[in-house]
Amino acid sequence: MSQLRLNALTGRWVAIATDRASRPGDFAPRLEAEPLPRHCPFCPGHEEDTPPALESYGRDGHWLVRVVPNRYPAFEGQGAFEVEQVGPVFQQAPGTGIHEVLIFTPDHDASWADLDDREAGLALAAIRDRLEEHAEHGSIRYTQTIVNHGREAGASLEHPHGQLLGIPFVPEELQAELDTFAAAEALGGPEPCVLCATLDAEIDAGLRVIHADDRVVVVCPFWSATPYEMLVIPRHHEPHLADAAPPDLVSVGRALRDVLASLVGLLGDGAYNVVFHTAPHNSDEPFHWHVHVLPRLTSVAGFEAGTGVLINIVAPEQAAEDLRDAQDLLTERPA
Ligand SMILES: [Zn+2]
Ligand SMILES: [Zn+2]
Ligand SMILES: [Zn+2]
Numbered sequence: 001m002s003q004l005r006l007n008a009l010t011g012r013w014v015a016i017a018t019d020r021a022s023r024p025g026d027f028a029p030r031l032e033a034e035p036l037p038r039h040c041p042f043c044p045g046h047e048e049d050t051p052p053a054l055e056s057y058g059r060d061g062h063w064l065v066r067v068v069p070n071r072y073p074a075f076e077g078q079g080a081f082e083v084e085q086v087g088p089v090f091q092q093a094p095g096t097g098i099h100e101v102l103i104f105t106p107d108h109d110a111s112w113a114d115l116d117d118r119e120a121g122l123a124l125a126a127i128r129d130r131l132e133e134h135a136e137h138g139s140i141r142y143t144q145t146i147v148n149h150g151r152e153a154g155a156s157l158e159h160p161h162g163q164l165l166g167i168p169f170v171p172e173e174l175q176a177e178l179d180t181f182a183a184a185e186a187l188g189g190p191e192p193c194v195l196c197a198t199l200d201a202e203i204d205a206g207l208r209v210i211h212a213d214d215r216v217v218v219v220c221p222f223w224s225a226t227p228y229e230m231l232v233i234p235r236h237h238e239p240h241l242a243d244a245a246p247p248d249l250v251s252v253g254r255a256l257r258d259v260l261a262s263l264v265g266l267l268g269d270g271a272y273n274v275v276f277h278t279a280p281h282n283s284d285e286p287f288h289w290h291v292h293v294l295p296r297l298t299s300v301a302g303f304e305a306g307t308g309v310l311i312n313i314v315a316p317e318q319a320a321e322d323l324r325d326a327q328d329l330l331t332e333r334p335a
Pocket of ligand 3: 277290
């Protein structure tokens with residue numbers, strides 16, 4: 001089992017998960033050019049290579065989306081978040097939780113950008129169903145859903161997939177957002193939700209909007225810290241992704257597909273992370289669920305590592321214009 005250790009300097013938790021070092025990878029070490037061809041455990045016909053599915057969606061006996069337990073979990077097992085003092089500045093806790101793999105297409109060579117409407121909707125429905133299930137576990141406070149695309153973004157297997165990590169504490173990044181929502185609500189004002197306010201302000205400004213339909217808006221946010229960063233905001237205010245209306249989930253899945261296709265059209269098939277943020281399980285704190293898309297075009301250097309201040313070399317206004325142009329080219333292209 002992995003172990004959580006508290007960084008006494010920053011107050012942030014670190015997970016030590018040495019078992020994950022033994023997991024197989026499609027990607028050769030960084031300096032070797034070509035990935036080796038290998039047997040893919042996520043392809044149709046290889047279902048026996050993964051633990052039995054937790055969820056499976058499809059029709060006519062063929063799955064389109066599958067959720068399976070991760071064979072090399074970073075977090076595993078039941079148990080309360082019991083912090084133990086093991087030295088004057090050493091605190092640790094067992095790394096309990098759930099770690100699952102979301103295989104969101106049977107197509108080994110596809111990506112989220114290639115999903116059809118049905119798959120894009122099913123992927124979000126699968127995330128919703130798993131979040132509902134995770135919320136039943138008393139020891140899991142929060143579930144982080146992610147998609148890592150490309151080696152530079154942390155993917156170890158080529159077959160497109162996401163991950164759901166249910167963890168026994170609320171992580172710092174999410175807590176920072178929760179604090180902002182709480183502070184905005186405490187201030188009162190006509191729009192107590194900071195993300196509803198952002199949505200309105202970005203639509204008014206117009207400059208950074210790359211997708212807007214009646215259920216979801218995608219922008220390159222005013223405060224973008226990395227080039228071509230995107231923020232997917234459902235119009236309907238809802239703290240928990242698991243409580244979102246099915247049409248909102250479907251729209252977010254498709255909007256994500258469309259903007260990722262624009263990103264690929266613009267920059268080629270580069271690495272990116274997709275990060276789903278939703279309120280902690282069973283929490284009634286103010287929040288508004290959303291999705292971050294973080295292309296990995298640059299690496300974090302010393303200044304960023306030392307300060308947490310990221311230097312973005314592409315203004316979000318330019319990024320949005322480039323992405324809109326790429327989208328136009330895609331839609332003009334004959335089918
Ligand atoms: Zn595969
Ligand atoms: Zn809101
Ligand atoms: Zn967020």
